[in-house]
Amino acid sequence: MSFLMIFALAAFAVIFIIISTEKINKTIVVVIAAGIFIILGIIDQETAFLEIDWNVIFLLIGMMIIVGITKKTGVFQYFAIKVAKIAKGNPITILVMLSALTAVLSALLDNVTTVLILTPVSILIAVELGLPPILFVISEAIASNIGGAATLIGDPPNIMIGSAADLGFMDFIVNLGPIVVINIIVLSVVVFIFFRKKMHVPRDRRARIMEFDETQAIKDKPLLIKSIIVVGMVILGFVFHGMLNLEPATIALFGAGVLMLLSGKKEVEELFHEVEWGTIFFFIGLFIIVGGLVKLGIIEIAAQFLLNSTNNDIPMTSYLMIWVSGLFSSFLDNIPYVATMIPLVKNLGATLGDAQVIPIWWSLAMGACFGGNGTLVGASANVVSAGICSKSGYKISFLEFTKYGSIATVITLITSTVYVYLVYLH
Secondary structure, eight states, rough: OOOHHHHHHHHHHHHHHHHHTTTTTTHHHHHHHHHHHTTTTSHHHHHHHHHHHHHHHHHHHHHHHHHHHHTTTTHHHHHHHHHHHTTTTTTHHHHHHHHHHHHHHHHHHOOOHHHHHHHHHHHHHHHHTTHHHHHHHHHHHHHHHHHHGGTTTTTTTHHHHHHTOOOOOOHHHOOOOOOHHHHHHHHHHHHHHHHHHGOOOOHHHHHHHHHHGGGGGGOOOHHHHHHHHHHHHHHHHHHHHHHHTOOHHHHHHHHHHHHHHHOOOSOOOOHHTOOHHHHHHHHHHHHHHHHHHTTTTTTHHHHHHHHHHEEEEEEEEHHHHHHHHHHHHSSHHHHHHHHHHHHHHHHHHHOOOOOHHHHHHHHHHHHHHGGGGTTTTTTTHHHHHHHHHHHHHOOOOOHHHHHHHHHHHHHHHHHHHHIIIIIIIO
């Protein structure tokens, strides 16, 4: 192993330690580290910019603008009150309902878009109930990563795997839909066990919520109608983006531009204030750092070792793929990791037969998606949720998210291992 490889791995470990202690803002840490990677030649500037997933970056910016404008109509307060009243003010019921809704929407859209829409709603509900919003936000971030695994478009790794293995939209629903449903049910049970004692709401506060008139929350009805139309068109665009041959980022940016025009604001600076620029630059820095690790071949060496260590045994490779993918995806962005694994699995398919490696493809998808819950930086949805929560005055620490997320990851990887055994290898 070269000096640069050792240095890059050591630097990556130090970055995570600093982020976990939160002595320095995480965005500052990754931006400085990305600069060091470029200065030392671990990755050159041109390659560094190519490693940034601009589709993710501009998808985030577009949706943040759309959600920010929509928020001004009061529609999130409306839904917050409506959900609370349907659940009769019971906080655990509300939390389970929102988590399930997050999972469903994450399968139909993508997990980042879903948390951008639902996190503000959850924060408002928690505040009205007098509860810490952090518990709601963490639960929904975890649910978004689980739900996103159910479809081809729910999580970027699925799109990559579907293209490489020639797997369609229904293939993902049929093969991963059942384990996603199982894991959401398990998550609901875990949420109940962990959070029920922290969810005490006095009867008078519940009664007060039932008296709220949600229609009074709507502040700008004309803008609400425009926002609903634009959001509806953007969602349709996400669902059919493959047929339209358009990336989600293009659809989100176009929708943001249209809604900015329809909002009637002549000065756009106020609208751009809705963008979580700290979150955006955190992702840019992280993409460059992970790109450096990929360029040095560190991830490929680890992945190759994984496949060689099983001696091409399909069951063992499938189980190991779930757990190693889950571990990698807890600490690294799962997009470059999956990009590295795809050619290795394809080569295995060329040797053993494409039909034989189908369980390995599904194991890769489950591990990459469910593993994102392992730490705060394991998935885009986690970082975005934490950014929105922090902007509302409620900070989610790296360790606090990891405390709950790591438990969810271990449980979902266990259920995935059993699922693969029963469905494909039994």
